[in-house]
Amino acid sequence: MSSSPPSSPAIRRPARSAARKTAPVAKQREDEAAPEPAIDQVDASFLQTLIGYGARRVSLAAIASFLPRMAAYELRPVEFSVLSLIHHNPGITSRQLCGALGIQPPNLVGMLQQHEKKRGLIERRPHPHDGRAMGLHLTVAGRALVRKAERAASQNDAQVTARLSTAERRALLRLLEKIYL
Helix, strand or coil: CCCCCCCHHHHHHHHHHHHHHHHHHHHHHHHHHCCCCCCCCCCCCCHHHCHHHHHHHHHHHHHHHHHHHHHCCCCCHHHHHHHHHHHHCCCECHHHHHHHHCCCHHHHHHHHHHHHHHCCCEEEEECCCCCCCEEEEECHHHHHHHHHHHHHHHHHHHHHCCCCCHHHHHHHHHHHHHHHC
């Protein structure tokens, strides 16, 4: 009667382990043989149901053509907005500007200083009703620049919304205001 050497069960275990290791390899080969189909068209249908997604896409499209137009005037979008508000609201305060545009006062201070001292577009005058506040006004150069920049902004808007009718454009603006005002 021959007895198995004590190591013979250990010999069989690696054989089982080897069999286990080869099974996943075979499965990988099967997966590789049947790759996922290529996507010909991206399905963004869910994202297109989200207002934020649509608003962001519109913003990206509008900003892409707005930036080069404003570069001609050395203005970033927020600077254009600040100068336009000052133009249409002579005497507006820094606090009112921050509230209207949703920007933080520290972000506005440097911008106002640059446009006042370096570019000569803004001047500060005492506020007629609040002795502690200063009203912001455009200089002659500031008014001329804003008129040109606003024309360029209007042309940009017309280009971006060219596929909309006049009524659709008005409706879109009205609906957007219902969300952010």
